[in-house]
Structure formats: C-alpha cells, structure tokens
Amino acid sequence: MVTMRDVAARANVSIATVSFVLNGTKRVAPETRARIEAAIQELNYRRNVVARALASSRTRILALLHPDLESRANATVIQFVMGAAHGARERGYDLVLWPVNDDEQMSHLLAGGLVDGALLMEVQIRDSRVERLVASGIPFALIGRTENDDLPYVDIDFATTIHEAVAHLRSYGHERIALITDRARGGPGPGRIMRVESAYREAIAPLGGQPVIIAVDSTSAGGREAARALCEEHPGCTAAILVNEGASAGLAKGIRAAGRAIPGDLSIISASTTRELGEMIEPELTVMAAPAAELARLAVDALIDQLEGVPDAPPHTLIPCTLVPGESVGPVTRS
Amino acid sequence: MVTMRDVAARANVSIATVSFVLNGTKRVAPETRARIEAAIQELNYRRNVVARALASSRTRILALLHPDLESRANATVIQFVMGAAHGARERGYDLVLWPVNDDEQMSHLLAGGLVDGALLMEVQIRDSRVERLVASGIPFALIGRTENDDLPYVDIDFATTIHEAVAHLRSYGHERIALITDRARGGPGPGRIMRVESAYREAIAPLGGQPVIIAVDSTSAGGREAARALCEEHPGCTAAILVNEGASAGLAKGIRAAGRAIPGDLSIISASTTRELGEMIEPELTVMAAPAAELARLAVDALIDQLEGVPDAPPHTLIPCTLVPGESVGPVTRS
Structure with a gap:
C-alpha cells in the first residue's frame, strides 16, 4: 500500500x-x-477516499435531486446547479446530480448509502419527494418550500420581490398591474406560484382594482398567449409583472406584434430571472434578478452544517430578487 | 448488519x-x-455502496470536469450537464460535478480515488487539463477535441454544420457571407473556433470573395459589437453565420437598431445553439441546433464502455447540428 x-x-x-x-x-x-x-x-x-468513507461512515458526497431539466430554457437553473457544485467543493464535499422524476427512483437512490445528505430543487407546495426524504432519515435542505415551513429551506423572498416590483411600477403611475405566472403541470404546483399570487394580491390591494392573474406555459408560445390575454381580455392593464422567465421573450414579442409599445402601452418587469436573459429581449427588460447561485450555496452550507453538527436551528433563509432597471418600464403614454 | x-x-x-x-x-x-x-x-x-466499492475497487462514480459555468448565458450548457447526468444514471453510475479552473484543483480531485472515470467539457485546442488526465491514468472521454485526434472524444461535426449553413444561405442567393465566432479569452481557445473557421474558409472558397471573420465576446454587448463591425466595415455582406450563442440576441438587436432589416438586409443563421434560444429572439432565428444532450450521453456511454471493458476502439464520434428554419433567412432584398 x-x-x-x-x-x-x-x-x-x-x-x-x-x-x-x-x-x-x-x-x-x-x-x-x-x-x-x-x-x-x-x-x-x-x-483512498473509499476506505476513509467506510471507516468514518461518511462519504462526503451530497446529492442534488432535480426533475428533468434538459428541456428547460431556464437561465436560473444552471446558476442553481453550478452554485451548489461550487459550494460543495469549497467545503471539501462532492455533489452528485440525481435526475429523479418519480418516487421509485428516489427510493433506489436514497437506499444506496452513497450520499451523506441531499438537496432538493423545484420543490412543490405539496411534494411527495419531500415526504420521502423525511422518511429516509437522510439530512436534507430544500431550495424552495412546501406548505410545511418547519422543514429546512432556502428560498427566494417572493413577498418582498413582488412588493418591490409593484412599488417600482406605482412610482411610474401604474395602477392596473397584471401578474403572469407559470401554469402548473398537474398537481398543486411549485410553492412559488402560490406565494407569488398571494404577495401580488396583497401588494395591489391598496390600488382597489381586481387582480388579473394569467398562468401560461413557460415557453415562447406561453408568452404569446399571455400577450393575447392582456390585449384582448384585460386592455385596461398598463403594466405586468412576469414570474415565468421562459415566457418573457414571447410576451414582449406578442405585445409588440399586437402593435402596442413597451413601455408606452405596457410596462413589464420580469421577476426571478437573470440580467443576461433580460438583456436578450427587445426592449431590454427590467428584471428582478434571482439570487440563484447564492441560494444554492446557502443550501449547501446549511446541509453541511447539519452533517457536521454545527449547532444551529435548521435554516429558514429568504432572499429577495434584486431590481435591475432595463428599458421596459416607463410612464403610461398610451392615448 | x-x-x-x-x-x-x-x-x-x-x-x-x-x-x-x-x-x-x-x-x-x-x-x-x-x-x-x-x-x-x-x-x-x-x-452499502461504500463497502461494495472497497471490495470491487470500483466506485461507479464519474466526474464531469467543467470550468466555471455560473455566469454563462449558454443554453446548451445545461443540456450537456443534464444529458450526462441522465446517461450515467441510466447505466447505474453517478455523476459528480467538478468545477475545476486550474490544474491544482484537478490534481487534488484526481488523486482522491473517488471516481472511476472523467468527462471533460469545454476542451481547448491545446489543453493542459487533458495532459493532466492522460497522466493520471484515469479513463476519460472528451466533449470537444484537442489538436490530438487520437484521444477519445465526442464532438459537434462543425465541418458538416458550417457547410450546411453556407449551402442554406447560398440557396437564397447569398454570396458574401460573414462568420461570427467567440473571442478566446487568453490561450489558443476552444478547438471549435479553429475548426469552425477552417470549415468556413473551405465552404465559401467557391464563392470567390474574401473571408470575413469577426470574433466577439459571448454576450449581448459582443453581439452588438459584431453588428457594428458588419454594418460599418463589411457592408457588402448579406448574410452571417454565428457560432456564438451568447451574442445572438445582441447581434439581432444591433442590426435592427442600425435600421437594417433581418432577413432583407442581413440573413442570420445561429449555429450550435438551441431552438428555444432562437425562438426568443426577434425575428425568430434560423438555428442549427446543437446535439448537446445526445453528445453528452454518447460521451458517458463511451466512458462506461471503457470502464467495463467493452472491446471497442476509443470513440471518435462527430454529430452535426440540425437546421431549424426560423424567420431570419431570406433572399437579398436590400436596395
């Protein structure tokens, strides 16, 4: 030897x-x-990391459990994944990617004894994968929240984010503000949709109007559908907050194709996305940039703290998105 | 027990x-x-996967070595990463992400004995990380190529891709076709830049004109820079092939901002990118979609075949991109 x-x-x-x-x-x-x-x-x-693992009963490997993300045109996903990988390496851990689309795959993987702990992405408001994690006894942290706020999580502070977006639009004189979210594919959907909707209802309550909530697919086609709904069904809205980055380009194209000016006829804020994605769109979108890499690192740190017995309560960390002004918000100038 | x-x-x-x-x-x-x-x-x-690993001297873990990808607005990256993770899981292996930006980190990780084999992304034409892999004796496969074609690799068939792009543009009557690539940040740069340039020179040779090659950063600002160079320095070009997905939105915006029509004044093909990214841009770009997930799976399969002694020569697999027509290519209609 x-x-x-x-x-x-x-x-x-x-x-x-x-x-x-x-x-x-x-x-x-x-x-x-x-x-x-x-x-x-x-x-x-x-x-011999293997011999060390056998002796210590620790593998120093963490798993990132995520649904199938291959087909997602989602600029924040790569930031979550890379943020978690960097965060793990910096503390001497390795991160394995576990694409799990159903509970059976999870049972198989969690029973393997390979990992010391798990991170779960794309958490749903009611999520059988979380129950599975709790039952497994394996330490974990969630990126996102279920309806059970007692579990360890890090998440975007959607309440603050939406209130800031509404305040920014109100400062330009907007009073009829729509919300465009993600259409949940079966089931109750991601916790963010519920939280975003309730923050929106709260934030626009002082304005007195009816809430306008449009849920579409997270694709360019979804964005065009939202544009049609805004123009035809809700012509009184002068601004929209979008929490659906995959639909952002389609929304801007659809509004312009209908002969309406951005921001003159419709101001747009795209929340929980990246500055780079906002820059790609015409006109450059005002965004609320998601703290994706930062959240992923915090989730990794929280998980490793649990594993290493750092005596702290399980994390309940919320970080709001950051306003990055572009060219898609302005005063109402429609005739 | x-x-x-x-x-x-x-x-x-x-x-x-x-x-x-x-x-x-x-x-x-x-x-x-x-x-x-x-x-x-x-x-x-x-x-006990750990005990099994000790007994068999196999961990059934593969590493995906990649540079810092956090800040890349690169739609194909997530497809590579997820394709590799799926491919590994389907054959009963786990994939760890190793963000390595220098040789020291590689030494550390490769000496750890955690992984049975390694995949390397973002391969440079001369790449000290590849020498490090060869020296380590750990089986590996490259996603991309160095100048040494004897090493095991899978890669985009840039020669076929560029020839098809040129043929598509010629079928619309274009004869002055520019190439827009990625500006290498120090060093000789990724192998794809060299291969794309040489395929381009070959493909346009029958047209008789001078090659126009513009290298810019892979950002929206880089795309605008390319638009300026085309309009001011090469006004005779009626078409451009872009192999720089991060610059694609900026190029389209820059051309339109200069008062030129796409495709009337300038036809654009964006190669080695995703259909979804092309759809986001105005007008919707004609793309050559990269077989990113497919290549990642092939690289994983080739690596596992090596590990499991499947008696086959090291893989040298090339797959061209697929033409997906959008709205950015048409006949020359400029006055």
Missing part, C-alpha cells in the same frame, strides 16, 4: 508539501508540484 | 421484489412498495 510518505520520499519533499498539493490548501512552486505529481503517477498513489 | 433478506421477511415479500424496488428494474404495486420502504426504514437498511 503506497502512502503519502512514499510519495514525499520519491519527490524529495516533505509530507506537508505533498498534502498542500493534494488538498490545494497552499500554493506550491510549479516545478515542485510537477515532481510530486510525477511521483504520484510512478507509484500509482491514490488517497 | 441488516440484509435484504431481513427487509423481505419484515415486508413479507420475496427478496426479488425488494431488489426490484431498490434497483428500479421492475414496477411493483404501490402498496407493496410502501410496505418494503417501511421495512427499510424500520430496520434502517442501507445497501
């Missing part, structure tokens, strides 16, 4: 220097590093 | 049925599954 000591002897350096290279904890001169790597290769040295 | 036999006895089913549930290999009635899961939980049964 080759040890770190053998590697140090072959490379003619101290054991500490070998450790610096292996753990990336300290910068080592390139020539020294090359010598150590050559020794590792010649001796075929491997730190 | 609790065994599968104990779980079967407690749930009053056969061992085979427990195995079906754990491996997801066969559908089991929901009530039976619930009973088995209750037994697993009561007995705290865990299949």
Whole structure:
C-alpha cells in the first residue's frame, strides 16, 4: 500500500508539501508540484477516499435531486446547479446530480448509502419527494418550500420581490398591474406560484382594482398567449409583472406584434430571472434578478452544517430578487 | 448488519421484489412498495455502496470536469450537464460535478480515488487539463477535441454544420457571407473556433470573395459589437453565420437598431445553439441546433464502455447540428 510518505520520499519533499498539493490548501512552486505529481503517477498513489468513507461512515458526497431539466430554457437553473457544485467543493464535499422524476427512483437512490445528505430543487407546495426524504432519515435542505415551513429551506423572498416590483411600477403611475405566472403541470404546483399570487394580491390591494392573474406555459408560445390575454381580455392593464422567465421573450414579442409599445402601452418587469436573459429581449427588460447561485450555496452550507453538527436551528433563509432597471418600464403614454 | 433478506421477511415479500424496488428494474404495486420502504426504514437498511466499492475497487462514480459555468448565458450548457447526468444514471453510475479552473484543483480531485472515470467539457485546442488526465491514468472521454485526434472524444461535426449553413444561405442567393465566432479569452481557445473557421474558409472558397471573420465576446454587448463591425466595415455582406450563442440576441438587436432589416438586409443563421434560444429572439432565428444532450450521453456511454471493458476502439464520434428554419433567412432584398 503506497502512502503519502512514499510519495514525499520519491519527490524529495516533505509530507506537508505533498498534502498542500493534494488538498490545494497552499500554493506550491510549479516545478515542485510537477515532481510530486510525477511521483504520484510512478507509484500509482491514490488517497483512498473509499476506505476513509467506510471507516468514518461518511462519504462526503451530497446529492442534488432535480426533475428533468434538459428541456428547460431556464437561465436560473444552471446558476442553481453550478452554485451548489461550487459550494460543495469549497467545503471539501462532492455533489452528485440525481435526475429523479418519480418516487421509485428516489427510493433506489436514497437506499444506496452513497450520499451523506441531499438537496432538493423545484420543490412543490405539496411534494411527495419531500415526504420521502423525511422518511429516509437522510439530512436534507430544500431550495424552495412546501406548505410545511418547519422543514429546512432556502428560498427566494417572493413577498418582498413582488412588493418591490409593484412599488417600482406605482412610482411610474401604474395602477392596473397584471401578474403572469407559470401554469402548473398537474398537481398543486411549485410553492412559488402560490406565494407569488398571494404577495401580488396583497401588494395591489391598496390600488382597489381586481387582480388579473394569467398562468401560461413557460415557453415562447406561453408568452404569446399571455400577450393575447392582456390585449384582448384585460386592455385596461398598463403594466405586468412576469414570474415565468421562459415566457418573457414571447410576451414582449406578442405585445409588440399586437402593435402596442413597451413601455408606452405596457410596462413589464420580469421577476426571478437573470440580467443576461433580460438583456436578450427587445426592449431590454427590467428584471428582478434571482439570487440563484447564492441560494444554492446557502443550501449547501446549511446541509453541511447539519452533517457536521454545527449547532444551529435548521435554516429558514429568504432572499429577495434584486431590481435591475432595463428599458421596459416607463410612464403610461398610451392615448 | 441488516440484509435484504431481513427487509423481505419484515415486508413479507420475496427478496426479488425488494431488489426490484431498490434497483428500479421492475414496477411493483404501490402498496407493496410502501410496505418494503417501511421495512427499510424500520430496520434502517442501507445497501452499502461504500463497502461494495472497497471490495470491487470500483466506485461507479464519474466526474464531469467543467470550468466555471455560473455566469454563462449558454443554453446548451445545461443540456450537456443534464444529458450526462441522465446517461450515467441510466447505466447505474453517478455523476459528480467538478468545477475545476486550474490544474491544482484537478490534481487534488484526481488523486482522491473517488471516481472511476472523467468527462471533460469545454476542451481547448491545446489543453493542459487533458495532459493532466492522460497522466493520471484515469479513463476519460472528451466533449470537444484537442489538436490530438487520437484521444477519445465526442464532438459537434462543425465541418458538416458550417457547410450546411453556407449551402442554406447560398440557396437564397447569398454570396458574401460573414462568420461570427467567440473571442478566446487568453490561450489558443476552444478547438471549435479553429475548426469552425477552417470549415468556413473551405465552404465559401467557391464563392470567390474574401473571408470575413469577426470574433466577439459571448454576450449581448459582443453581439452588438459584431453588428457594428458588419454594418460599418463589411457592408457588402448579406448574410452571417454565428457560432456564438451568447451574442445572438445582441447581434439581432444591433442590426435592427442600425435600421437594417433581418432577413432583407442581413440573413442570420445561429449555429450550435438551441431552438428555444432562437425562438426568443426577434425575428425568430434560423438555428442549427446543437446535439448537446445526445453528445453528452454518447460521451458517458463511451466512458462506461471503457470502464467495463467493452472491446471497442476509443470513440471518435462527430454529430452535426440540425437546421431549424426560423424567420431570419431570406433572399437579398436590400436596395
């Protein structure tokens, strides 16, 4: 069995220097590093993480459980995934991706003993996957919330986000403000839809009008459908808050195709998306940028704190989106 | 030590049925599954993948090595990542994400003994990370190519893709066709840039004109820069092939902002991107859709075949992009 000591002897350096290279904890001169790597290769040295895992009953692996995201034109998804991967690596953990679309796959994976803990994305308001996680006894953190607020979660602060969006629109004189959300595909849908709707109802209550809520698919076609609904069924609305980034381009195109100006006839704020996506659209959308990478890192930290026994209550962390002004909000100038 | 036999006895089913549930290999009635899961939980049964790994010297874990992708507004990236995760799970492997931005991080991770094999994304034409992989002795497959075509890779067939794009534009009468690529950030850059440029030079050679190659950042600002260069420096070009999806929206906006019509004044094909991204842009772009998820799955399959000793030469697989007509290509109608 080759040890770190053998590697140090072959490379003619101290054991500490070998450790610096292996753990990336300290910068080592390139020539020294090359010598150590050559020794590792010649001796075929491997730190045995598997043996360590067996001895400690810890694998230092976390799972990110997510539904099928392949077909999502969703700019925030990659930020969640990469934020979680970076956050795990920074604390010396590895992140495995588990695409799970049903409970059976979850049983199989959770019973495997591979992971110390799990993160769950795209949490639904009532979510059998969460019940499954609770039953498994495996420590976890949610990115998003169910109706049970006692579970550990990090989430976007939709209440604050929507109130700020409404305040921004009101500062330009808008009083009839529609909400465009995501159409849930079967089931009660993601918790965000419920939370966004209730924040919206609350925020527009002082304005006195009826709420206008339009739920469409998270696609360009969905966005065009929302544009039609706004123009034909709710012509009195002068502004819309969109919480459906996949529909944002289609909404802008549909409104313009109907001969209406953005922002003159309709001001738009796209919430819970990225600045980059807003920039792509014509006109450049005013967005509320989602703190996706930050939330993913916080969820990882909270999970690792649980695993390492940091004595803290389970996290209940909410972060609002950040307003990034574009060219899609202005005063009402329609005739 | 609790065994599968104990779980079967407690749930009053056969061992085979427990195995079906754990491996997801066969559908089991929901009530039976619930009973088995209750037994697993009561007995705290865990299949010990760690012990299995120690005994077999195989962890059945693959690593996806990728640079920092957090800030990329790149619609194909998520398809690569998710395609690889699905492909691995379908063959009973787990995929860990390793964000590695330098060689030191790679040494550390590869020496850890966690993974049986590695996939490398965003391969550069000369790539020290590939040398590091070769030196590590860990089986690997590349998504993209270096200048060394002997290494195992899967890649987009850029030559066929560019030739098809040029042929499509020629069928509308275009003869002055520009190429817009990605500006490499230090170093020789991704292999795709070199391959795309050489395919472009070859494909336009029969047209007799000078090649026009514009390299810009993969951002909306980069796209606007390309639009300016086309309008001011190359006003004779009537069509452009874009291999830079991050710049696609900015290019379309910049051309329109200069008072030029798409496709009347300039036809655009955006290659190596997604249909969904093309749909978001005004006008809807004609794209050559990248086979991102398919390539990622092929890379995973090739890697697992190597690991499992399937007697096949290392893969050299090339797949062209698929033409998806939009509204951005038409005959020249400029005055």
